[in-house]
């Protein structure tokens with residue numbers, strides 16, 4: 001079964017009903033249903049919310065939801081996104097990523113644990129609103145949103161890098177940040 005077919009199905013699902021996105025991926029990968037079977041299942045009126053609930057902790061489902069959330073977030077502030085990086089391409093790219101920060105190379109959970117530690121032990125007044133998930137970072141100041149120009153970055157690295165450093169310049173700084181974080185968590 002062609003990967004592209006799945007992505008097309010996912011796109012169809014998004015137009016119909018956001019919750020069907022991870023379900024489609026789940027049915028395809030885990031349950032081995034064909035695209036035709038998935039389509040008829042998802043378009044069935046009896047398809048119930050209980051089914052959706054039962055898949056929600058699956059890793060592929062979680063990743064699919066994160067991909068869509070990230071894409072929608074960028075789309076709301078970047079009008080040309082769909083033109084520069086269509087959803088189909090983005091989804092495929094996102095699902096292929098290692099889910100670690102490109103700069104410090106830490107998984108999201110480590111960064112979140114560190115931010116939680118800072119909040120609980122250093123007297124910060126509130127938990128940072130960012131930091132709950134990896135962010136999409138344009139590598140260089142003149143980069144646009146497209147596959148070759150973007151990486152996943154943690155909140156701490158993305159914030160520190162700003163639009164001042166270019167990706168390769170910041171890489172060594174990111175590794176120092178990781179060293180510091182790993183002393184604590």
Ligand SMILES: [Zn+2]
Nearest residue numbers: 101104154157
């Ligand atoms: Zn990082």
